[in-house]
Amino acid sequence: MIVYYRSVLYKIFHEGALSTTLFCFTENINFAIIRKNDFFQDSLLKKQITSQQTAQQKLESCVVYWCNALQPKEKVLPQVVEKILLQRRRCSILGQSFQEAERWDDQLWTFSSKSFLAHGSDLKEDRPEDHPIWITRGLTNENNSHYGILTGYIPQEALNIYLFSHWIWILMSEETDVFQHATTWIQNKAVQASWVWRYHNAQWKKGVWI
Numbered sequence: 001m002i003v004y005y006r007s008v009l010y011k012i013f014h015e016g017a018l019s020t021t022l023f024c025f026t027e028n029i030n031f032a033i034i035r036k037n038d039f040f041q042d043s044l045l046k047k048q049i050t051s052q053q054t055a056q057q058k059l060e061s062c063v064v065y066w067c068n069a070l071q072p073k074e075k076v077l078p079q080v081v082e083k084i085l086l087q088r089r090r091c092s093i094l095g096q097s098f099q100e101a102e103r104w105d106d107q108l109w110t111f112s113s114k115s116f117l118a119h120g121s122d123l124k125e126d127r128p129e130d131h132p133i134w135i136t137r138g139l140t141n142e143n144n145s146h147y148g149i150l151t152g153y154i155p156q157e158a159l160n161i162y163l164f165s166h167w168i169w170i171l172m173s174e175e176t177d178v179f180q181h182a183t184t185w186i187q188n189k190a191v192q193a194s195w196v197w198r199y200h201n202a203q204w205k206k207g208v209w210i
Contacts (some may be wrong), residue, residue, distance in 0.1 A: 059161065062186050062194040064169045064179060064209060071199040073151060077104070077170050078111035081133055084147050085117065090132045091147035092164070094139050095154045098123070104135050153178045156185050186210065 065080065067073050077093070084091045093104055101123050108117040120131030120143075128134045128142035136142060139154065141163040148164035152175070161167070169182050186194065187210050194209035 058165060059167075059186070059189055059191045060165045060193065062167045062169075062182075062191050062209065064171060064182065064196045066171060066173050066196065066198045068173045068199055071204075073170050073172065074103075074107055075111070077149070077151065078108055078117060080149070080168060080170065081108065081117055081119075082115075085132060089147060090143055090145040091134070091149055091168075092141060092143060092145040093133075093135045093149045093151070095150060095152070095158075096135060096137050098137065100151070101135050101137055108133065108135075150182075153181060156181070159185075161185065161189060183210065 065076050067076050081091055081093075096104065101121055105119070105121045105123065108119050110116065117133060118131075119133035119135060120128060121135040122128070122137060122142075123135075125131070128136070129144065131143055134143040134145065139159050141148070145164060147166045147168055149168045149170065151170050167186070169178070171178055191210065196207045196209045197204050198207065199205075
């Protein structure tokens, strides 16, 4: 069943079939029909973010999810991405190695027996603007995303923090050095909101970050 739906979505993205709708199957909703144009407006406008747009963009939020053995990255990231998509927002999973990009590509298609998340990857596609979810080995905003997602250490000098209005770090509990690096990176920036989510006693608890 998942293979069939995946082929349908491929036609939507690459062959123009069902050009007005995008089918998003989720665990909580059998399916939601979202107007394709909500995501895919004039692709020429989404080729890149100009320096003027970048300068004007604000840092609205920076968030860390502390993962552990009960809530590993493989489980948390798809859930976070699903919430972003259901808000009709875009996201980019950044700075992935070839192996990591392959893993997330498979994980988003199969993370639940009842749902999957349609997405694109620079391993297979060359039109990021067509995909509200984009997995990339790069560190740029290729699909005009609202959210930049990091799953490990990235040197500060390699990133432009103003490429995204929202940043999310998805880290294992032992990756304290990455967390400290992220803290140093954003602590002098004018971030409107920042918080940390920790999984404790079978529930996620929210705390202030900076």
